[in-house]
Amino acid sequence: MSGVEVRVLIRPKEGILDAQGKAVEQALPALGFEGVDQVRVGRIVELVAQDQGRIEELCEKLLANPLIEDYEIEIIDS
Amino acid sequence: MSGVEVRVLIRPKEGILDAQGKAVEQALPALGFEGVDQVRVGRIVELVAQDQGRIEELCEKLLANPLIEDYEIEIIDS
Numbered sequence: 001m002s003g004v005e006v007r008v009l010i011r012p013k014e015g016i017l018d019a020q021g022k023a024v025e026q027a028l029p030a031l032g033f034e035g036v037d038q039v040r041v042g043r044i045v046e047l048v049a050q051d052q053g054r055i056e057e058l059c060e061k062l063l064a065n066p067l068i069e070d071y072e073i074e075i076i077d078s
Numbered sequence: 079m080s081g082v083e084v085r086v087l088i089r090p091k092e093g094i095l096d097a098q099g100k101a102v103e104q105a106l107p108a109l110g111f112e113g114v115d116q117v118r119v120g121r122i123v124e125l126v127a128q129d130q131g132r133i134e135e136l137c138e139k140l141l142a143n144p145l146i147e148d149y150e151i152e153i154i155d156s
Contacts, residue, residue: 003113009122024123024140033136035081035128044087044120045102050113058111062102 003048005076006055010064011042042069081126083154084133088142089120120147 012018020041028036045063049055055073064071090096098119106114123141127133133151142149 003115011122011124021123024125027140028136031139033132033140036125036136037081038124038126040124042122042124044089044122045099046089046116046118046120047102047114048116054111058106058114061109062105062111 003050004052006047006049006052007074007076008045008047008055008059008063009042009072009074010045010059010069011040011071013068013070016068081128082130084125084127084130085152085154086123086125086133086137086141087120087150087152088123088137088147089118089149091146091148094146 012021018040021039024041025037025039028034028039043063049058052075059071059073060066090099096118099117102119103115103117106112106117121141127136130153137149137151138144
């Protein structure tokens, strides 16, 4: 069994302060980058699962903090 | 000008220890998840840029550490 490749994108929920995103945004002008905004920083978790059905449970229990983060599950065709 | 929506995926380079990925992988059996492996944890940065041409430079200088991380730039059509 080779399993299915899964990509989980985890982002701060709308309305939750995204400290890393803000930090990047504030650093940009000093580095000479203008015209970049709405920066959001999140995590990406890639894994290979034998049982695709439990990925959501895995996100809720281990990968994301559902109180403050949203997650999005992408199945990658190879 | 509304700008272009960009998504940058930043991952540990092949061969570089992915401590977070290993931690997730080791936590799984205790939580009752079997059959999940090749876990890699990285960062995702989403932003809106007026000038698409400088995104690579932005990755090199600010978003990623090119010594230990690879990055992938996706332009999101909306």
